[in-house]
Amino acid sequence: MRPEVAQRLSINAELAQDLLKGFIRDEVNKAGFERVVFGLSGGIDSALVAYLAVHALGKDRVHAVLMPYETSSPASLSDAREVVDQLDIPATVVSITNPVDAYFQNVDNVLGVGASSLRRGNRMARERMSTLFDFSAYLGALVMGTSNKTELLLGYGTQFGDMASALNPIGDLYKCQVRQLSRELGVPDSILNKPPSADLWADQTDEKELGFTYDDADEVLYYLMDLRYSQFEVLELGFPEALVQAVMKRVMQSQYKRKPPIIAKLSPRTVSIDFRYLRDWGN
Amino acid sequence: MLADEGAMVVDCWKICIAQISPKLGNIEHNVDKHLHYVSEAKSRQASLVVFPELGLTGYQVQDMTLDVARTLDHPQIQVLVESSRDIDVVFSCVEETKHHLFHVTVVYATKGKIAGIHRKVYLPTYGMFDERRYFAPGTSFRTISSHTVGDVGLMVCEDAWHGTSPYLLALQGANLLIIPSSSPARDVTDANYFGSQKFWRELLQVYAETYGAFVVFANRVGVEDGISFFGGSGVVSPEGDWVLSAPTVTEGLYDAMIDTRASRRARFSTPILRDERPLLVARELERIIKTREESER
Numbered sequence: 207m208r209p210e211v212a213q214r215l216s217i218n219a220e221l222a223q224d225l226l227k228g229f230i231r232d233e234v235n236k237a238g239f240e241r242v243v244f245g246l247s248g249g250i251d252s253a254l255v256a257y258l259a260v261h262a263l264g265k266d267r268v269h270a271v272l273m274p275y276e277t278s279s280p281a282s283l284s285d286a287r288e289v290v291d292q293l294d295i296p297a298t299v300v301s302i303t304n305p306v307d308a309y310f311q312n313v314d315n316v317l318g319v320g321a322s323s324l325r326r327g328n329r330m331a332r333e334r335m336s337t338l339f340d341f342s343a344y345l346g347a348l349v350m351g352t353s354n355k356t357e358l359l360l361g362y363g364t365q366f367g368d369m370a371s372a373l374n375p376i377g378d379l380y381k382c383q384v385r386q387l388s389r390e391l392g393v394p395d396s397i398l399n400k401p402p403s404a405d406l407w408a409d410q411t412d413e414k415e416l417g418f419t420y421d422d423a424d425e426v427l428y429y430l431m432d433l434r435y436s437q438f439e440v441l442e443l444g445f446p447e448a449l450v451q452a453v454m455k456r457v458m459q460s461q462y463k464r465k466p467p468i469i470a471k472l473s474p475r476t477v478s479i480d481f482r483y484l485r486d487w488g489n
Numbered sequence: 490m491l492a493d494e495g496a497m498v499v500d501c502w503k504i505c506i507a508q509i510s511p512k513l514g515n516i517e518h519n520v521d522k523h524l525h526y527v528s529e530a531k532s533r534q535a536s537l538v539v540f541p542e543l544g545l546t547g548y549q550v551q552d553m554t555l556d557v558a559r560t561l562d563h564p565q566i567q568v569l570v571e572s573s574r575d576i577d578v579v580f581s582c583v584e585e586t587k588h589h590l591f592h593v594t595v596v597y598a599t600k601g602k603i604a605g606i607h608r609k610v611y612l613p614t615y616g617m618f619d620e621r622r623y624f625a626p627g628t629s630f631r632t633i634s635s636h637t638v639g640d641v642g643l644m645v646c647e648d649a650w651h652g653t654s655p656y657l658l659a660l661q662g663a664n665l666l667i668i669p670s671s672s673p674a675r676d677v678t679d680a681n682y683f684g685s686q687k688f689w690r691e692l693l694q695v696y697a698e699t700y701g702a703f704v705v706f707a708n709r710v711g712v713e714d715g716i717s718f719f720g721g722s723g724v725v726s727p728e729g730d731w732v733l734s735a736p737t738v739t740e741g742l743y744d745a746m747i748d749t750r751a752s753r754r755a756r757f758s759t760p761i762l763r764d765e766r767p768l769l770v771a772r773e774l775e776r777i778i779k780t781r782e783e784s785e786r
Contacts, residue, residue, distance in 0.1 A: 213679070214678065216678070216679045217677045217678060217679060218677060218678065218679050218680060218681060221677055221681070221682075221683065221737070222677045224737065224738050225674055225677065225683075225717050225719075225738065228710075228711075228712060228717055228738045229712050229715065229717055232510075232711060232712040233712060233715075481552065482551040482552045483551055483552055483553060484513060484549050484551065484713055484714040485714050486513045486547075486549075486713055486714055487513070487514065487553065488514065489513070
């Protein structure tokens with residue numbers, strides 16, 4: 207990453223933490239919930255969310271759910287457990303192997319064809335989402351999202367899967383900022399140093415799948431999104447054309463994932479078009 | 490110093506800023522909160538207490554505008570006006586006019602009456618802001634005279650980002666510029682302040698020094714659907730010092746002493762305001778406006 211961008215994207219951890227602490231407390235209280243629940247994968251994003259939640263609410267109002275599939279890397283589960291131990295938070299392990307396998311046993315049979323990795327990965331993400339929202343009802347806890355800004359912009363996530371949540375404290379932090387804040391909050395080294403992976407199949411890594419590194423994506427996204435540079439202006443800075451185009455294409459093609467379902471307007475006043483209230487309405 | 494009708498504006502007096510987190514759309518709750526802090530400010534012997542922009546309603550009222558708008562004679566407004574018998578009170582609401590225009594309005598109440606109001610002139614409608622969609626803009630900058638604290642200029646948040654607003658108020662004799670705000674925290678960098686907060690601090694320091702006036706920034710705290718308001722309220726002296734810097738994010742009542750003699754010294758040492766040339770400005774503006782109109786034809 208270019209030093210000037212790295213410098214610009216580095217954040218004052220104390221200030222960011224203060225803001226996020228206020229955000230979590232305020233939104234959880236207003237929604238009338240006592241606690242939060244989130245999936246803890248063993249990766250850096252959900253680890254950071256765990257630390258932020260504990261800082262904001264205290265360890266007793268936080269619940270982690272570890273949801274391994276049988277092919278998940280054993281390191282993921284042990285890294286997640288290390289976060290649980292370090293923060294001393296309540297946690298539950300719920301394997302998603304049986305429900306996911308049961309689904310595909312049935313559907314593969316019905317369709318007469320085995321499911322692709324993509325379909326299996328999406329199903330796993332949605333099984334986890336489904337589990338979290340069930341825990342939400344069980345615990346009276348708000349579901350916290352763990353997608354960062356880079357993933358959200360690239361659409362690198364499953365719609366209604368890991369992208370679904372009630373509240374996301376890290377959705378405006380680029381991956382490099384997640385790393386920085388995680389380091390400063392004391393997320394374990396084993397998590398900080400491993401390559402990011404959705405861990406949906408063996409040896410999957412995000413950067414291999416995306417075709418570029420998160421650092422490259424962060425830099426280009428910073429210029430395109432935060433500073434509103436045109437693609438041409440970004441190319442003038444010397445970024446490779448293939449990278450800029452690949453990033454931009456991903457952002458545009460995944461816009462649907464970041465939007466609520468579109469509704470056909472018929473009446474004078476339509477939900478999500480000209481029916482405008484914050485979620486805080488009435489809270 | 491003798492003010493109109495013989496009332497005394499004292500050299501030194503105390504100001505309180507109520508850096509509150511209003512509950513969105515819940516006027517009853519917010520009025521109670523205002524009254525609580527008015528009473529607390531009185532017990533601290535303050536002469537003036539200032540509340541943030543839209544402290545009675547919350548900031549992003551959007552389609553709730555119709556529900557939370559109040560005419561100035563509404564009992565919920567009048568109860569606050571009444572509370573100004575022993576202390577000047579500056580508060581803000583969604584005002585509805587008799588022609589059903591909706592304004593972001595700041596009320597200056599003193600001695601149990603409304604001494605004046607200011608309707609937000611510059612309604613930000615870009616990026617994260619959407620004010621012009623719901624509100625009508627105000628049309629003037631007029632100073633308000635208080636027997637307790639002197640001539641006051643009111644601006645609401647974005648008003649102060651336009652350099653001409655304090656200019657107009659200072660020329661009319663404002664020695665105290667008050668800016669109730671709902672400014673969101675954004676642009677977290679490695680600096681000690683949010684980007685938006687840094688800009689405010691630099692801007693208000695320039696105004697205070699340029700016009701030899703005290704500048705009061707009353708910014709809210711709390712969160713509305715992911716947007717955090719940073720607080721960081723404060724008072725800048727005519728010498729450009731932040732004599733009060735309230736903490737970020739935390740609700741509370743913060744006070745400072747205003748020594749009006751500082752304006753006197755500053756305006757003598759650096760008489761920028763004295764040397765302003767309003768006639769020249771008016772003449773040049775007239776010419777510029779005409780030229781621009783012609784070039785757009």
